[in-house]
């Protein structure tokens with residue numbers, strides 16, 4: 001959690017509770033959720049004792065209690081306790097928190113960090129098991145095709161959107177002629193968006209077109225203010241500028257509402273009411289377990305997840321849905337956002353709402369390799385939406401990690417490895433033609449296609465896509481943004 005370390009808010013102090021406190025708490029634990037909370041607290045307590053270099057006997061006693069709680073938890077839930085996965089989500093085994101005892105070899109995936117030791121990238125099948133979500137299988141893709149009446153998007157065909165929660169429920173509703181709505185978002189931490197940032201929006205636009213449903217897009221300028229060293233004005237400005245790039249993906253103004261939290265929280269009492277409801281029903285222990293917050297995090301961060309939860313409840317948008325609180329919500333997002341929605345799904349039924357359904361995407365790899373995702377703060381890892389054709393060419397030629405062999409002779413003889421080759425990975429995102437992609441894969445693997453040639457194909461694929469994006473973005477004036485960002489009714493068929 002590198003960003004958390006740079007927080008100016010509170011000095012890093014460790015509070016060390018007494019053992020008797022915890023025992024008393026343990027004896028009072030009743031439900032699975034309470035046990036989960038006690039376990040999370042006890043895990044924190046053990047770590048705090050270790051950090052504070054407490055007496056050995058004291059640490060041992062605390063560990064014993066932790067183990068006892070784990071046995072109890074297994075007894076009550078039938079599952080092993082894993083930090084970051086409350087019992088109600090029914091994970092097989094989950095841990096996205098930073099504090100797992102045995103996580104050394106695991107991929108790290110949370111809203112702030114993505115990293116793996118594997119050159120092929122994060123092991124997404126394992127992630128599905130850890131997070132307790134479901135794989136998007138052929139049956140689901142076929143169903144989306146049947147209901148939407150369109151060939152599935154290549155992100156679905158190729159497993160770029162690979163995991164989901166409860167999408168069948170949304171489709172059931174749709175099948176019964178009940179509408180649903182889409183909700184996605186962006187944390188505007190910089191002016192410079194990169195191509196990876198577009199992935200969820202490109203897919204959301206496709207969903208909007210296919211299902212003809214309303215869409216809300218949350219710009220979390222408040223979140224970025226809380227997490228980064230930026231002023232409120234910076235964050236709000238980035239929200240509006242980023243909104244232009246998002247709108248340039250082609251969203252329909254009659255079906256899309258884009259909002260800045262800094263503006264909308266004050267403008268919509270209904271939205272704020274849902275934030276407060278969520279805040280009342282999630283404890284500090286829960287968010288600690290889910291997000292890894294510590295005693296030194298400012299309270300803004302601790303309560304922020306409720307603000308990302310609120311747009312998943314339809315009555316947060318009375319201008320679109322009136323007083324209806326039962327319109328199903330579907331959230332397309334990258335898998336690192338799942339912790340927010342695990343919390344949202346946990347709290348929803350307790351405050352009288354449907355759980356939102358989710359569609360999760362893989363990450364867009366950094367140019368240097370799939371061990372981490374593309375990041376706007378490292379210019380050499382990213383292709384920006386503002387890059388010129390020449391910059392695109394140079395960056396790919398210079399920095400895109402190659403799965404090819406060192407010499408032409410070796411490459412011709414043994415072939416390259418598309419599974420670790422970043423240029424090939426990018427083509428899976430941006431080259432729509434399945435047959436062409438498959439031919440490139442085969443030729444590269446056999447050695448018929450050289451790294452330089454593969455890179456050239458990528459460069460020539462990306463240059464026009466980005467040039468067209470820049471052209472569309474130019475048309476998005478401040479007036480157009482204002483239209484999208486004004487609370488108003490949308491086309492919504494009940």
Ligand code: TRP
Pocket residue numbers: 183184185186187218219220223308331332333334337
């Ligand atoms: N927290 C997200 C980010 O930092 C922004 C966000 C808000 C979001 N609501 C969302 C992303 C819903 C996906 C879906 O980028």
